[in-house]
Amino acid sequence: MNHGGGGRKPVKTGKELAVIREKVNEQQRQMGKVNKGHHNHEESKKLRPSPLRTPCQQELDQVLERISTMRLPDERGPLEHLYSLHIPNCDKHGNYNLKQCKMSVNGQRGECWCVNPNNGKVIQGAPTIRGDPECHLFYTVHEQEDRGAHALRGQ
Numbered sequence: 001m002n003h004g005g006g007g008r009k010p011v012k013t014g015k016e017l018a019v020i021r022e023k024v025n026e027q028q029r030q031m032g033k034v035n036k037g038h039h040n041h042e043e044s045k046k047l048r049p050s051p052l053r054t055p056c057q058q059e060l061d062q063v064l065e066r067i068s069t070m071r072l073p074d075e076r077g078p079l080e081h082l083y084s085l086h087i088p089n090c091d092k093h094g095n096y097n098l099k100q101c102k103m104s105v106n107g108q109r110g111e112c113w114c115v116n117p118n119n120g121k122v123i124q125g126a127p128t129i130r131g132d133p134e135c136h137l138f139y140t141v142h143e144q145e146d147r148g149a150h151a152l153r154g155q
Contacts (some may be wrong), residue, residue, distance in 0.1 A: 054090070054093075054095060055096075055119060056088050056120060059088045060087070086100075087103075088100065096115050096119075096120040098117055098139050099112050099113075099114060099115075099133065100112065100115050108130065109130040109131060111128050112128070112129060112130070112133050114135035116139070117139070123139060125138060
């Protein structure tokens with residue numbers, strides 16, 4: 001039974017970090033990145049030409065670069081420094097997943113919101129909640145409105 005001591009166990013922090021690393025590694029594998037042994041920055045530039053990267057992949061690369069250069073100055077653990085970052089949720093094609101979320105903190109879910117998968121911009125009218133905002137409902141309507149306007153212009 002938990003007696004509400006606000007402190008966090010180091011073991012949990014380690015598990016959370018491992019989960020984040022695994023998610024990042026999985027996204028990198030899905031995007032065709034190779035990461036074996038020591039990372040050579042010049043070599044990685046040759047492996048992934050910038051113009052072919054999607055906006056979500058580019059944003060993810062920037063966040064990963066920030067994480068790799070972070071200093072861990074105190075005993076709070078590595079995750080404390082990650083809470084302020086938004087790590088984009090990209091699908092296997094490099095587009096944004098409809099649902100984007102902040103990290104969970106102290107057992108509370110992070111807020112989630114809906115974005116356009118092509119550009120990552122927030123879908124107007126969709127809620128921002130701690131849970132599932134059911135983005136498929138809002139993107140479907142948004143997408144149909146865009147197609148309808150495009151079809152009318154073509155007439």
